[in-house]
Amino acid sequence: MANADRPGWQLGTLRGVPIYIGRTWPIIAVVVIATFGPQVRNSYPDLGGTAYFVALLYTLLLLLSVVAHEAAHALVAQWRGFHVQRIVADLWGGHTAYESDDKSPLSSALVAVVGPLANAALAVAGWFVLQGMGDDREVARLLVGAFVFTNGFVAIFNLLPGMPLDGGYILDAVVWRITGSRSAGLVVAGWCGRVLAVLLVVWAVVLPLTRGDTPDTFYVLWSVLIAGFLWFGATGAIARARSGRLLAKVRIRDVLRPVHVVSDEVPAAQLPHDADVVVVNRQGQAWGVIAQSDLHTVTLPTAQQVTAASLARVQPSGWVTQVDSVDADVTALVRAAQGVGGAIQELFVLLEGRPAGLVSIQALGDALAEAENRAASPAA
Numbered sequence: 001m002a003n004a005d006r007p008g009w010q011l012g013t014l015r016g017v018p019i020y021i022g023r024t025w026p027i028i029a030v031v032v033i034a035t036f037g038p039q040v041r042n043s044y045p046d047l048g049g050t051a052y053f054v055a056l057l058y059t060l061l062l063l064l065s066v067v068a069h070e071a072a073h074a075l076v077a078q079w080r081g082f083h084v085q086r087i088v089a090d091l092w093g094g095h096t097a098y099e100s101d102d103k104s105p106l107s108s109a110l111v112a113v114v115g116p117l118a119n120a121a122l123a124v125a126g127w128f129v130l131q132g133m134g135d136d137r138e139v140a141r142l143l144v145g146a147f148v149f150t151n152g153f154v155a156i157f158n159l160l161p162g163m164p165l166d167g168g169y170i171l172d173a174v175v176w177r178i179t180g181s182r183s184a185g186l187v188v189a190g191w192c193g194r195v196l197a198v199l200l201v202v203w204a205v206v207l208p209l210t211r212g213d214t215p216d217t218f219y220v221l222w223s224v225l226i227a228g229f230l231w232f233g234a235t236g237a238i239a240r241a242r243s244g245r246l247l248a249k250v251r252i253r254d255v256l257r258p259v260h261v262v263s264d265e266v267p268a269a270q271l272p273h274d275a276d277v278v279v280v281n282r283q284g285q286a287w288g289v290i291a292q293s294d295l296h297t298v299t300l301p302t303a304q305q306v307t308a309a310s311l312a313r314v315q316p317s318g319w320v321t322q323v324d325s326v327d328a329d330v331t332a333l334v335r336a337a338q339g340v341g342g343a344i345q346e347l348f349v350l351l352e353g354r355p356a357g358l359v360s361i362q363a364l365g366d367a368l369a370e371a372e373n374r375a376a377s378p379a380a
Contacts, residue, residue: 007088011067014087017074019067022090029059035218036146044139054139061147065122065154066094072118073111074098080107092229093154099335105177105185112169116155123151162193164233172237183248186241193234197227247334249371253326255333255364256349256357264288264309271295271308276358278348279312286320286348288312289358316340320348326356330364337361 008020033055041051066089073096074084084098126148133141159167168189176185204223208215258275263282271277273295279288290311321336326349337344347359 007086008090014071014074015078017078017084017087019071019087020089021063022088022094024091025063025089028062028091029056032059032062040139040142043142047139054143058143058146061143062150063089065119065147065151068118068122069115069154069158070094070096072114076114077111080110082107082111105173108176109170109173112166112173113159115166116158119151119155119158123148123155126151160196161189162196162230162234163189163237164193164230165196168193168234168237183241183244186237186244190234190237190241193230193237197230197234200227200230244331246368246372246375247331248329249375250330250364250367251326252323252328252330252333252349252356252359255330255359255367256326257359257363259348259355259358261286261355262308264307264312266308268295268306268308268311271311277308277312278355278358279308286315288314289346289348315346315348316343319344319346320350322350322353323356324351326351330368333359333364334368337364 006020008022008025011019011021013019033052036058037052037055040054041047044051047054067087070087070089074087077084077096077098081103082098084096086097088095088097126144130141130144130148133144135141158165159170161167161171163169163172163186171192172182172185172189174185175188176182179185200223204219205215259278260272260275261278261280262271264279264287265282271290273292276292277290277295278286279290280286288309290308290313294311318336318340321332323332333347333349336347345361347361347364349356349359
């Protein structure tokens with residue numbers, strides 16, 4: 001059953017990754033059955049209403065193709081060290097949700113290319129099956145032939161160099177590798193995606209009109225829908241690039257402030273007063289913060305009686321984040337804060353497992369706003 005916390009109906013899992021049929025998938029299923037069913041009935045009048053059952057079987061084969069495509073993405077993403085959250089077959093085919101730290105151009109390209117390769121492999125396998133089928137099995141040949149054509153088309157179309165297609169991610173990785181800038185890769189792939197969207201509409205609408213023909217309503221409808229999908233996905237990639245440029249202007253070191261780490265059993269009288277304090281439990285897990293200003297308000301008699309646990313403000317789960325370098329930009333901090341949500345006020349930053357300092361979400365936001373203002377000013 002689907003519920004509010006899930007993107008659809010769960011089919012199963014793949015190496016711990018849940019696979020869902022998205023809530024929008026029935027829409028594409030109905031459209032495919034409504035368009036493919038009459039074609040089957042016209043080609044094989046004797047089938048009657050069974051033609052729509054054949055169309056349903058074709059829809060299930062499409063679902064298999066989508067799941068295979070996304071499963072390839074998921075498996076390679078896991079191999080390259082990404083945390084994969086889910087696989088979803090939805091209205092636009094499907095998507096694989098995974099958390100990445102933009103590890104490398106190679107990882108990004110490998111995750112992208114295996115999806116179309118999976119469809120190409122299905123097309124080749126279907127072609128060999130088709131060669132072994134007798135001419136007396138016409139309906140089965142029709143189904144397998146449609147399966148081969150669809151997977152071949154999806155493989156080729158997805159390799160077109162524009163976001164949000166897999167080919168766009170490959171182009172992004174190539175530009176990223178050449179320039180050293182992920183933002184540059186996203187901008188190039190995003191604009192190529194916009195160009196593809198325009199060309200698709202030109203092919204479906206403008207070209208027939210220039211030849212004096214009436215554009216086919218079916219092709220126009222699907223071309224406009226797909227062009228819209230490409231345009232919005234490409235625009236999102238360009239927006240990500242702009243955001244990435246902004247994040248790159250602020251370093252973790254710029255917003256990091258010193259911190260002491262103490263056990264929650266330490267008496268308040270023994271707490272250091274020259275910086276904020278992070279409180280950990282017996283297992284060494286950080287769970288709270290004592291602001292430096294709060295330390296100065298504790299009177300001496302009280303300080304002898306209470307422990308750090310009594311003064312600490314409890315922090316939400318996910319407030320501890322690991323970074324590779326304090327000279328890196330604040331992308332990892334922003335992602336960590338977004339993952340926790342609006343309740344977070346501080347991030348406890350670890351460097352190679354050791355305390356590096358605290359980052360105030362307010363200070364992080366102020367630093368990004370200042371960087372944005374500098375970039376927007378004429379002198380920048």
